[in-house]
Amino acid sequence: MIKVSIAGGTGYTAGELLRILLNHPGVTLESVISSSSAGMPVAGIHRDLLGETDITFSDNTGHPDVIFLCLGHGLSRAFLNENDIPAACKVIDLGNDFRNDPVFGERNFVFGLCELNREQIRKANSVANPGxxxxxxxxxxxxxxxxxxxxxxxxxxxxxxxxxxxxxxxxxxxxxxxxxxxxxxxxxxxxxxxxxxxxxxxxxxxxxxxxxxxxxxxxxxxxxxxxxxxxxxxxxxxxxxxxxxxxxxxxxxxxxxxxxxxxxxxxxxxxxxxxxxxxxxxxxxxxxxxxxLLKGASGQAVQNMNLMFGLDETMGLRLKGSVF
Amino acid sequence: MIKVSIAGGTGYTAGELLRILLNHPGVTLESVISSSSAGMPVAGIHRDLLGETDITFSDNTGHPDVIFLCLGHGLSRAFLNENDIPAACKVIDLGNDFRNDPVFGERNFVFGLCELNREQIRKANSVANPGxxxxxxxxxxxxxxxxxxxxxxxxxxxxxxxxxxxxxxxxxxxxxxxxxxxxxxxxxxxxxxxxxxxxxxxxxxxxxxxxxxxxxxxxxxxxxxxxxxxxxxxxxxxxxxxxxxxxxxxxxxxxxxxxxxxxxxxxxxxxxxxxxxxxxxxxxxxxxxxxxLLKGASGQAVQNMNLMFGLDETMGLRLKGSVF
Amino acid sequence: MIKVSIAGGTGYTAGELLRILLNHPGVTLESVISSSSAGMPVAGIHRDLLGETDITFSDNTGHPDVIFLCLGHGLSRAFLNENDIPAACKVIDLGNDFRNDPVFGERNFVFGLCELNREQIRKANSVANPGxxxxxxxxxxxxxxxxxxxxxxxxxxxxxxxxxxxxxxxxxxxxxxxxxxxxxxxxxxxxxxxxxxxxxxxxxxxxxxxxxxxxxxxxxxxxxxxxxxxxxxxxxxxxxxxxxxxxxxxxxxxxxxxxxxxxxxxxxxxxxxxxxxxxxxxxxxxxxxxxxLLKGASGQAVQNMNLMFGLDETMGLRLKGSVF
Amino acid sequence: MIKVSIAGGTGYTAGELLRILLNHPGVTLESVISSSSAGMPVAGIHRDLLGETDITFSDNTGHPDVIFLCLGHGLSRAFLNENDIPAACKVIDLGNDFRNDPVFGERNFVFGLCELNREQIRKANSVANPGxxxxxxxxxxxxxxxxxxxxxxxxxxxxxxxxxxxxxxxxxxxxxxxxxxxxxxxxxxxxxxxxxxxxxxxxxxxxxxxxxxxxxxxxxxxxxxxxxxxxxxxxxxxxxxxxxxxxxxxxxxxxxxxxxxxxxxxxxxxxxxxxxxxxxxxxxxxxxxxxxLLKGASGQAVQNMNLMFGLDETMGLRLKGSVF
CATH class of the missing domain: 3.30.360.10 (Dihydrodipicolinate Reductase; domain 2)
Structure with a gap:
């Protein structure tokens, strides 16, 4: 199982990630990070998750295999500076920090448009999710x-x-x-x-x-x-x-x-x-x-994760549309 | 013409009052009061009024015949304390300050439900508009x-x-x-x-x-x-x-x-x-x-004004419904 | 007072015309025509008009000074063929029958875009209201x-x-x-x-x-x-x-x-x-x-009527916006 | 795999059933019945299913293990009369035909409120889904x-x-x-x-x-x-x-x-x-x-199916909420 952490856990894209990942057969949640809400149940903020998870917000990243950054534009770079993310931990940034400026230390963010960059994403350890x-x-x-x-x-x-x-x-x-x-x-x-x-x-x-x-x-x-x-x-x-x-x-x-x-x-x-x-x-x-929020953000981010970890690209992403 | 001032001029009920009063044949606007927006065009805040008025917000009440208080619940009493409103100036409060506690100095607020208190309202110099x-x-x-x-x-x-x-x-x-x-x-x-x-x-x-x-x-x-x-x-x-x-x-x-x-x-x-x-x-x-916002607030307030000044109760209030 | 008839009285644009004309100081309603609803109260179909009019639908045009055609596209020409509208009766068509093909017998429909054709509209006895x-x-x-x-x-x-x-x-x-x-x-x-x-x-x-x-x-x-x-x-x-x-x-x-x-x-x-x-x-x-429904249909139609009858162009059209 | 047919395949509840069942690991679609649309792709009516299924509507029930009736209230009884559904085929009715009047020939419809009748539903061959x-x-x-x-x-x-x-x-x-x-x-x-x-x-x-x-x-x-x-x-x-x-x-x-x-x-x-x-x-x-449409109709119907076939009650029903 892939251990996943989410930084910026109280926002909309983090909520969507959680809704997807709780039903994703290949992952476990390592940490949903929110310094302001640390200790509170995740379902206290993402109220629809009542009955689906008992996890609480955490103030640290834990030891994930991949971390999703849902921090708002311009805040991902600061997060990486302030947190010591091991090189082996993959990073998927949902903000716009690395889309046009892909280098951060040893990391080189691949632009995560699966339909164009599928092969590079498979090999990437850092992905900048498109807007x-x-x-x-x-x-x-x-x-x-x-x-x-x-x-x-x-x-x-x-x-x-x-x-x-x-x-x-x-x-x-x-x-x-x-x-x-x-x-x-x-x-x-x-x-x-x-x-x-x-x-x-x-x-x-x-x-x-x-x-x-x-x-x-x-x-x-x-x-x-x-x-x-x-x-x-x-x-x-x-x-x-x-x-x-x-x-x-x-x-x-x-x-x-x-x-x-x-x-x-x-x-x-x-x-x-x-x-x-x-x-x-x-x-x-x-x-x-x-x-x-899905193909334009959290869904595509999970699609990228699936590629990065050699999973079926659609795993956890065959979602029932709401249609109406 | 009745000279009207409006306190709390930037909020929703003040906007509705303006929309009614600008087409009301019996009134002129004396002052639309907003200390924070004083000097700015009223149509800069209530954007739909573009082309209908050039009036600007003011930081004082002017010399109105009647003042509408659109201040938010609990702020009307403070406003009357801080502003020297002459006894001859009628007051219509859209907040809840005087509905259940009608006395303020010499003023005794009549509860402005026209359908019950029509005759008292005709004689009132202060009216507490219902919620x-x-x-x-x-x-x-x-x-x-x-x-x-x-x-x-x-x-x-x-x-x-x-x-x-x-x-x-x-x-x-x-x-x-x-x-x-x-x-x-x-x-x-x-x-x-x-x-x-x-x-x-x-x-x-x-x-x-x-x-x-x-x-x-x-x-x-x-x-x-x-x-x-x-x-x-x-x-x-x-x-x-x-x-x-x-x-x-x-x-x-x-x-x-x-x-x-x-x-x-x-x-x-x-x-x-x-x-x-x-x-x-x-x-x-x-x-x-x-x-x-109308029969539940600003429309009823104008209906009260009409009664208080001996105008036809419906003046300015035969409004085209939006229906759709 | 201008006597007004409306053909196609049960539709949306007819309803809007009624909402405007009931408060218009220069007109009286001669006939609201609907063969299918003849005899029924207009407020039975346009339910928001309860309390504003007791008029009923009619199956004939009456003797209006102007008739508005609210018949749906392609039906105005047939209506004029089937009904003997006197030459002295002005016609304002809200359909698209005469916008690009303006001649009907003696009538020559002026395109009713007031901002371009104001002077021709003043003299027109037939106007094709724009889409x-x-x-x-x-x-x-x-x-x-x-x-x-x-x-x-x-x-x-x-x-x-x-x-x-x-x-x-x-x-x-x-x-x-x-x-x-x-x-x-x-x-x-x-x-x-x-x-x-x-x-x-x-x-x-x-x-x-x-x-x-x-x-x-x-x-x-x-x-x-x-x-x-x-x-x-x-x-x-x-x-x-x-x-x-x-x-x-x-x-x-x-x-x-x-x-x-x-x-x-x-x-x-x-x-x-x-x-x-x-x-x-x-x-x-x-x-x-x-x-x-207003500047794009019934409001512009009344604006045209005002021009055609020498009234103030804005009469009956200073409407309170709904804004929200 | 359970073979499923759906009668009344073009309506809303049938569409929701399809959206659930296409991702349900325990079933295959035997027939989506619509006499009027027989031969047409299901995704031609339920447009959101483009890319998710190539199945077409059929004019017959096929040989299902279970048939869902999505026919509109009052039509289920007629359907069972007109179609020879074998006794071994389970029936789940989403209409109201059998909720208060549960007998049809040899069939005795259990009221499909899982929270009350879970054990009876497990043994039932016919279920009347609640409103x-x-x-x-x-x-x-x-x-x-x-x-x-x-x-x-x-x-x-x-x-x-x-x-x-x-x-x-x-x-x-x-x-x-x-x-x-x-x-x-x-x-x-x-x-x-x-x-x-x-x-x-x-x-x-x-x-x-x-x-x-x-x-x-x-x-x-x-x-x-x-x-x-x-x-x-x-x-x-x-x-x-x-x-x-x-x-x-x-x-x-x-x-x-x-x-x-x-x-x-x-x-x-x-x-x-x-x-x-x-x-x-x-x-x-x-x-x-x-x-x-889900817990109030098609979702509950699948929950009933899961119970009737001895599957995990939640199979195919851990759906990502839309929330917004």
Whole structure:
């Protein structure tokens, strides 16, 4: 059994990790770390876990085989500085500290997009888990990037659920504001752009055109719906492109191409990403949906763990969708 | 024109007052008071008012004919102590400071339930506006209380929208928590019980049976749905009771008895209260809906103002419902 | 008083018209037509109107000064064929029958976008009310079109509330499907494109570039949030453009430019359209919000009526927003 | 492996069964029956199953070891009449046909409330799965009934999600109506009352007092929140009662007593039922939450199947909650 510790144990992504790992047949929980809540039952904070675990929060890492960092962006590096994590202990960072700046001492963080870097992840001892928005956009574009087919501005609107904003209540996550509301934030300037650009280049699109991206706040809790289009040269037919996408993701157990239009809830509470592809006016249009807390965060992190430890990539991740 | 000032100008009830008063033909805004936001445009906080007013927040009361206190419970008394409000200036308190403890110096606050105290309010210079929950429950029971017909335990479940919890973001108003969720709070012990009990007695029910009330948090923003029942002696027939309710509220321009079952959104964004009455198993069952920010707060406050200044009771309050 | 009839009286837009017109000081209701519900109280269908009107549905038009057609797309022409509407009776069509094909016998329908065609509307006896989506997009672009500044592909994502899909329950308006869900429909091919294109050309943009538009279904009831961008030559500075927009809409009482980012609920249950303008990466980005049932349908229809009868353009349309 | 067929394969409860059974290690799907959709992929209707199954709908039962009937209330009896189900094939009915009227030919349906009838279910070849509302209310009261402690009127308000109303779109499940709305239906007369009453008597409460129950429609998709109270004689202390409840459900792997107040989403997308117990004014107050489609329908049905086939009661039912 793999011994797992989780740093930043009270937040949303840690809660999702716990919900997955408690039913994962290959792991035991070594430590759920929260200095502020040390000694309290984990189910006292993640209230839905009542009856599923008696574990309490701890103030130290224990002796894990792998530690997940769920600390909030910018805090992982400090954690590694302050805690003496043995070199043999693998690290999976759910923050953005090592996505674009992968070196920390002897550790070199592999970017944990399984669909691109599966083989490197298998060998990695440190993984930087991709962002939720970036996962949805990268998975929409990865096959085109692999063909070097991204040649003109890439247009993206992507709308996220409120859990992406984390647990701390703020004005834009106030129910009275958010319910039945829609807004835009950080238009054209979202912090996930660098990791998307770097990844699409790494996938094979040597000269990447600009990504024009409008992130939006949706009035739902879970999920990201990304709508992406770029000019298409029509050198491949529609059928060829769709078949190519299906082939590209054939070895990826969680990414599927739908022949029918998709809606967000088809993936909520699963580790899946669904794609749908259409062609209009000389553009290729890809819609992409995933659950921001699962395939966009904790689910993908466990998928990375499975790869890093030589387990079946899907272990513990065949989740019943909530659908409704 | 009546000169109006509003203390506590940045909160939800102040915003609603502004939305009503800006279209009210009988008033001018003298001052919207917020020491923290003094000098800033009111439409900078209440963002929907863009294009409707250029007024800015002020740090003083000005010289109003009436001042609305929107300060949060427990702060009105302090405000009156700290500010020298002339005796000629009328006061309408939306907090709970004077509902059960009506005396402040020379001022004696009339309980501002128009449907019961219309005549006293007309003559009042100080009014304590009822609570939102209590308004919905009192209006359901007032006609029975007037007949001294409340003789056995009164059973209430009442579910409120998130705006009742105010503007400050907290864990129970976090969208990620509240969306699609239901919970109970303060069961059997809500702080509105004393004003309800006092009022039903004042209405004529000399010995009031206990009120067993479960308040609930709903996953909507506006409105209260109250479901109320108590044993019924059947000395009056169903038709007699329904006709009596209609007669009782005949002179009240905002309370109506529906022959059909009602739903919450039939009153949202209006100053109306709708009631529906049924009889089963020896009980009389009354459902009651109102908008907590309007008939349950700012709308009722303006209705009180209209009465206090001899205006038509409905002036400025014939609002288009949002319905959907 | 203007005598008003409404054809198709049981639908959503007719309901909204009624909610506005019952408080409009310049009109009386002549007839609310529904052959299927003739004789029934209007408040029996539009349940929120309980206590506000005793009018019943009628099976004939009566003798109105103006008739609003709320019949559903494609049915207005048939209605005019089947009913003998006198030439002196003005017609305002909320369907799409006459937007792109304006001639019906002697009648020549003016396109009812007040902000562009105010003077023609004043003289018109027949008006084709714009679509909801198109209103939000046209108002975002009208000032640029007037300068002939639309020179490159126009990129639009616009997300609509469920009331845009009408009253009949279908799978995509089922609460179990729609709640917390997002989907795309008719990408690049929405039927409002022709009226948008025709209007922007009429406004002054002689050669219009293609509009690449992804309509989306949102999980809210009211409103449209449109996010629109196109390349910008930077010949005018940001400040110049923003000031020009403000100047352009100075005479339009319901369109406002916000210096701050906007959210949908700032306009819900009002007749306003708010715009916000930003500049990034060589693009001008305009967000636009309006209530699809008001500024996008019934509110704009009343605004047109006001113009056609020489009333103040805002009469009956200063509505209290619901905000929350 | 147990061969499973599902009759009525296109509805909500069948979809949930599929989501559970596809990950259940002890079963194979024999047939998902839908005469209208025969030959079509199951994932064409239950769209979220894309990538998880290639099975198609069938027009016949195949040769299953157990058949789940998901046919809608009143249709199960007809199905058994029209189809020749061998005596050796077990039947689990999710409709209400056999809950109060358990005999069909040689079959005698055991009422499938695992917490009460676990041993009979283990031996049963036919089970009538309880209703969703009744499950939430029975689990709240079962321990008291076992002590014969229900002696005075039982007061219940229980609010359900929209999925309880099934897949067919109707006016009360229209998003434009349901969103942000609350309503009451069938007050005091819901059709689940007989099965609740019969069960509480069977549990040991020989003379059952009346249940006064107001069912409500909530604006969420999944779950039931039941708030239940009845007079309490105080012969047992609060601690004794709470400990007794915990002891009572000790052998039930999905029912838990929370020391803290509970909210609906703590159980959504799980097979759990959470209870919270309080004491006020001489009443015992129990809140109870479960997912209407899981512990209230398909989850409980699989739990019954597990018992009937001698499997671990929790097999396939340790589901990751959606929580948000």
């Amino acid at each position: 939720c928005f970036s996962s949805s956009i990268m998975l929409a574009l990865l096959p085109l990037a692999a063909l070097n087919k991204l040649t003109d501005d890439i247009h993206v609107h992507a709308i996220t659920g409120s859990t992406g904003a984390g647990k701390k209540p703020v004005s834009t996550t106030h129910f009275s504001y958010r319910d039945n509301n829609i807004s835009v934030y950080k238009p054209f300037t979202h912090q996930h752009l660098p990791e998307i650009e770097r990844t699409l280049k790494a996938a094979g699109n040597k000269v990447l055109p600009p990504i024009q991206w409008i992130p939006m706040r949706g009035d739902f809790t879970r999920g990201i719906f990304a709508s992406v289009y770029t000019r298409w040269d029509n050198l491949m037919s529609e059928t060829e492109v769709i078949n190519y996408y299906k082939e590209y993701y054939k070895t990826s157990p969680f990414v599927f191409v739908s022949d029918e239009p998709i809606s967000l809830k088809e993936v909520v509470n699963t580790n899946k990403c669904l794609l749908h592809i259409g062609f209009h006016n000389g553009y290729i249009h890809i819609t992409s949906v995933l659950d921001n | 939102c929950f209590s308004s919905s429950i009192m209006l359901a029971l007032l006609p029975l209380a007037a007949l001294n017909k409340l003789t056995d335990d009164i059973h209430v479940h009442a579910i409120t929208g998130s705006t009742g919890a105010g503007k400050k973001p907290v864990s129970t108003t976090h969208f990620s928590y509240r969306d699609n969720n239901i919970s109970v709070y303060k069961p059997f012990t809500h702080q509105h019980l004393p004003e309800i009990e006092r009022t039903l007695k004042a209405a004529g029910n000399k010995v009031l049976p206990p009120i067993q009330w479960i308040p609930m948090r709903g996953d909507f923003t506006r409105g209260i749905f109250a479901s109320v029942y108590t044993r019924w002696d059947n000395l009056m027939s169903e038709t007699e009771v329904i006709n009596y309710y209609k007669e009782y509220y005949k002179t009240s321009p905002f309370v109506f008895v529906s022959d059909e079952p009602i739903s919450l959104k039939e009153v949202v964004n209006t100053n109306k209260c709708l009631l529906h009455i049924g009889f089963h198993n020896g009980y009389i069952h009354i459902t009651s809906v109102l908008d907590n | 909801c989506f198109s209103s939000s997009i046209m108002l975002a672009l009208l000032p640029l079109a007037a300068l002939n500044k639309l020179t490159d592909d126009i990129h639009v994502h616009a997300i609509t509330g469920s009331t845009g899909a009408g009253k009949k329950p279908v799978s995509t308006t089922h609460f179990s499907y729609r709640d917390n869900n997002i989907s795309v429909y008719k990408p690049f091919t929405h039927q409002h494109l022709p009226e948008i294109e025709r209007t922007l050309k009429a406004a002054g943009n002689k050669v219009l570039p293609p509009i690449q538009w992804i309509p989306m279904r949102g999980d809210f009831t009211r409103g449209i949030f449109a996010s629109v961008y196109t390349r910008w030559d930077n010949l005018m500075s940001e400040t110049e453009v923003i000031n020009y927009y403000k100047e352009y809409y100075k005479t339009s009482p319901f369109v406002f430019v916000s210096d701050e980012p906007i959210s949908l609920k700032e306009v819900v249950n009002t007749n306003k359209c708010l715009l916000h303008i930003g500049f990034h990466n060589g693009y001008i980005h305009i967000t636009s919000v309006l209530d699809n | 969703c509302f009744s499950s939430s209310i029975m689990l709240a009261l079962l321990p008291l009934a076992a002590l014969n402690k229900l002696t005075d009127d039982i007061h219940v308000h229980a609010i359900t999600g929209s999925t309880g109303a099934g897949k067919k779109p109707v006016s009360t499940t229209h998003f434009s109506y349901r969103d942000n709305n609350i309503s009451v239906y069938k007050p005091f007369t819901h059709q689940h009352l007989p099965e609740i009453e019969r069960t509480l008597k069977a549990a040991g409460n020989k003379v059952l007092p009346p249940i006064q129950w107001i069912p409500m429609r909530g604006d969420f998709t999944r779950g039931i929140f039941a708030s239940v109270y009845t007079r309490w004689d105080n012969l047992m202390s609060e601690t004794e009662v709470i400990n007794y409840y915990k002891e009572y459900y000790k052998t039930s792997p999905f029912v838990f007593v929370s020391d803290e107040p509970i909210s609906l989403k703590e159980v959504v997308n799980t097979n759990k039922c959470l209870l919270h117990i309080g004491f006020h004014n001489g009443y015992i107050h129990i809140t109870s939450v479960l997912d209407n």
